Amino acid sequence: MWKKSSSDRFEYLQTLVTEFQDTDSDEAKEQVLANLANFAYDPKNMEYLRELQVADLFLDMLTEENENFVEFGMGGLCNLSMDPECRDIILQSGGIALVTNRLSSRREETILSAITTLMNLRTPSSRSEITDPAILQCMLRFSLSESPRLRNLAAVFLQDCCSEEQVARAEQQMQGQQQTAVGIPLPKD
Amino acid sequence: MAGNNNPGCWAVPEVYKHHEQRKVCISRPKYRDGRKAKSVKVYTINLESRYLMVQGVPAIGVMTELIQLCALYGAVEEYRPLDEYPAEEFTEVYLVKFQKLTSARAAKRHMDEKSFYGGVLHVCYVPEYETVEDTRLKLQDRRRYIIRAAQNKAREKEQEQAVSEEPTPSDTTSEKISARHEPTSDCDNTGESSNMGHFPSFPLLPLPPWEHPYYRHGNQHRTVTTEDKMGTLHNVIMDKKQQPAQSPSSSQISSHTDRGTEHRLASSQSSAVRFVPRNAHLENRKRKKEEVAEHSLTDVAGKNEPLIGPKLPDEPKLEMEDESLNTTVSLIRNTMKQVESVPDLKPVEKKMKQRRRI
Numbered sequence: 001m002w003k004k005s006s007s008d009r010f011e012y013l014q015t016l017v018t019e020f021q022d023t024d025s026d027e028a029k030e031q032v033l034a035n036l037a038n039f040a041y042d043p044k045n046m047e048y049l050r051e052l053q054v055a056d057l058f059l060d061m062l063t064e065e066n067e068n069f070v071e072f073g074m075g076g077l078c079n080l081s082m083d084p085e086c087r088d089i090i091l092q093s094g095g096i097a098l099v100t101n102r103l104s105s106r107r108e109e110t111i112l113s114a115i116t117t118l119m120n121l122r123t124p125s126s127r128s129e130i131t132d133p134a135i136l137q138c139m140l141r142f143s144l145s146e147s148p149r150l151r152n153l154a155a156v157f158l159q160d161c162c163s164e165e166q167v168a169r170a171e172q173q174m175q176g177q178q179q180t181a182v183g184i185p186l187p188k189d
Numbered sequence: 190m191a192g193n194n195n196p197g198c199w200a201v202p203e204v205y206k207h208h209e210q211r212k213v214c215i216s217r218p219k220y221r222d223g224r225k226a227k228s229v230k231v232y233t234i235n236l237e238s239r240y241l242m243v244q245g246v247p248a249i250g251v252m253t254e255l256i257q258l259c260a261l262y263g264a265v266e267e268y269r270p271l272d273e274y275p276a277e278e279f280t281e282v283y284l285v286k287f288q289k290l291t292s293a294r295a296a297k298r299h300m301d302e303k304s305f306y307g308g309v310l311h312v313c314y315v316p317e318y319e320t321v322e323d324t325r326l327k328l329q330d331r332r333r334y335i336i337r338a339a340q341n342k343a344r345e346k347e348q349e350q351a352v353s354e355e356p357t358p359s360d361t362t363s364e365k366i367s368a369r370h371e372p373t374s375d376c377d378n379t380g381e382s383s384n385m386g387h388f389p390s391f392p393l394l395p396l397p398p399w400e401h402p403y404y405r406h407g408n409q410h411r412t413v414t415t416e417d418k419m420g421t422l423h424n425v426i427m428d429k430k431q432q433p434a435q436s437p438s439s440s441q442i443s444s445h446t447d448r449g450t451e452h453r454l455a456s457s458q459s460s461a462v463r464f465v466p467r468n469a470h471l472e473n474r475k476r477k478k479e480e481v482a483e484h485s486l487t488d489v490a491g492k493n494e495p496l497i498g499p500k501l502p503d504e505p506k507l508e509m510e511d512e513s514l515n516t517t518v519s520l521i522r523n524t525m526k527q528v529e530s531v532p533d534l535k536p537v538e539k540k541m542k543q544r545r546r547i
Contacts, residue, residue: 015220030229031217037231043338075231082234082335109207112235116328148317152324153235160325 010048013039017052030068033061037076046083055080055089062098071110074102078113081120091121096129103138103183108147111183115142115153122161131162136170138183202274202284207236208244208313234331238316239287239323241297242271246281247308255305257514259285261470262299263292264516267524280308284318288516290327474510481510 013036020032036054039045049055058080061073077099080086099121102114122130142154158167211228246255252270259265267286274282287293293314301312319327509515 019218027216028218031214031221034229034231035221041232043335043342046339047342072231075233078233078235079231082332083339084336085339109236113233116233116235119328120332148319149235149324152319152321155321156325156328159321 009045010051013045013048013052013054017054017057020057026066030066030072033069033072033076037072037079040076040079043083046080046086049080050086050089055086055095056093059090059093059095059098062102067105067107067110070102070105071107071113074099074105074110074113074117078117078120081117087121087123090117091123091126096121096126100132100135100182103135104181104186106185108150111142112149112153115139115157119157119161131166133166133170133173134180134182136162136166137174137180140167140170140174141183202271203317204275205315205317208242208315210311210313234328236314236316237290237294238314238319238327239266239290239293240315240318241285241287241293242274242313242315243283243285243300244274244276244280244311244313245305245308246283246310247306248279248281249306251306252281252283255283256285256517258300258305259287259296260509260514260517261511262287262296262513264288264513264520266517266520284315286318288520290330292513477510 016032016036016039020029020036023029023032036049037058040049040054040058054076058073058076061069061076064070064073077090077095081090081095096118099114099117102110105111105114118130118135136158139154139157142150143158145151145154211230214227214229241259243255243259246252252268256265256268259268264287265285266288267284269284271282271284276282285293285296287296297312297314300310303310316324509518
C-alpha cells in the first residue's frame, strides 16, 4: 500500500513540474513553484524531487526578474539543501554563485533563505568558496542590520562557518575601502 | 553573547510583513487546491520558530485560558502580553515561547483561525524574538532531522532490497549512501560536538506546516510511527481521544457545534494528532483529578511512611493531568519565583491589572 502511495506522490509532483513548464500564466507558475518549494520541506519527498531535477528548476528561478519567483525558488533551495544529496546536486550546478548573487535582493525572506542555503552548502571542498571575503563582508553588514532575523542569521554564519581570522580580515578589508557590492540591495528601477 | 535575557526581547515590538495574514489564493486548479484555503507562501526553517504571536485574543481576561490551550500542544516556557503591539479594538496580542519548535508548529496549526471566546485567533511565528543561540539550535536541529530522515530512508531501501532478492548489490548501494552521509554529519558537528550529547533524540518532526489530503492519505501508517516519538503531545492526546465518545457530556459538545465540526475536520486530516474539544478535555481532566484524589485518600493508609505530627503545609502541587501542562506550570512557577525574588516587580503587575480592565 505504501508503495502505491509513494508512486502516487511521485506522479503528483511530476504533474506539478509539468504544469510549471507548460503554463504561460505567471500566477500559476508562482503557485506551483510555492507548492514545490513547500514539498521540499518534507524529507520524504527529497528522492522524488531529485529525480524530477527540481533543484535545477529552483536554481533557474534565481535569475528571473519576477521577485516572487526568486523568493520561492530560494525558499525551495533553502529547504532542499538541508538534504546531503540535494546539496551535492546544487553544488554541482554552480549553486553557490547563483545564491550569492541574491544576497543583494530587496526582500528579506529571499536574503534569509540565501544565507541558510549557503550554510547548508558548506562541505569540506566548498568551504573556501563560501567563506569568500565578499560573502563575509556582506554578512558583517547584515550583522548590523536593523532586522533581528537578519542580524541573528548573519551572526550564526560568522560564528559557525568561518574562522575568526577570516572575519578579522574581512573587517580590515571593509575599513580599507576594498568593499564589494555583494549584499547591497539593488536600487529600485 | 546570546543570553536569554536579551534586552531586545523587551523592546517595543515591530510589525513585520510575515505577521500579516496573506490573502487566500482562489485561482488554483482543482488538482492542487487543498482542503483548506491557503495563501501562496513558502515555508522555510527561517520562518518557523518556537516563538508564536497570538493576535485577536478577546480582551476579557482569558490569558490563563489561552496559555492552557497553548500548553495542550507542548510545554510553554514563557508568555507575555504584547501591550505595545497594535491590536484591533477589544483584543489583545500575546507572545508565547514554547520549549520546542514542534510544539509551536502544532499549536499554530491547530489554533490559527480558530474561534476562542468569541474572537478568531491569528497565530503566526515570530522568529524575530529568537536569540542568536535560538536560531543556531533551530538550524542544527533541522539539519540533523533531515540527515536522520535520509539515513532512515537509505536503511529502509536496503531492507526492501534485501527482502526482494540478492543481498550483494544492496550492500554496495548502502555503502555508497552511508559514505556520502558521513562527511556531512562530521562537518555539521565541528565545534559543537558537545552539543550533540544534549540533543541525542531530537524528536522526528511532524509533517510540514502545509498539508495535502492526498499526501496524508497515503502515508498514514508512516505518520503514526513518526509521531510515536513525538513525546508528550501525541501520547496525551491519543489517551484522551477515546473518552469524549463515551463521556456523558455529548450534549455539551453538541452545543458547540461549530467547534465540533472544526475538530472533526482536523481529525480527518491527521490520524494521530487529534484536537480534543476544549470543554470535553477540561471535564476529563476534572474527572481524572477527582479520581486521583479518591485514590490518594484510600492509599494513605497503605503508605509505610511514619506519620509524625502535623506536617507543615507543603507547597500546593498542581496536577494538571497532562505532562506538557505540568511542565508548563513548573516552568512558569519557577519563573515567577525568580521574578518575585527581584524586589521591584511592582510596575509590571500594575500594568497587567490595568490591561485587564478591558
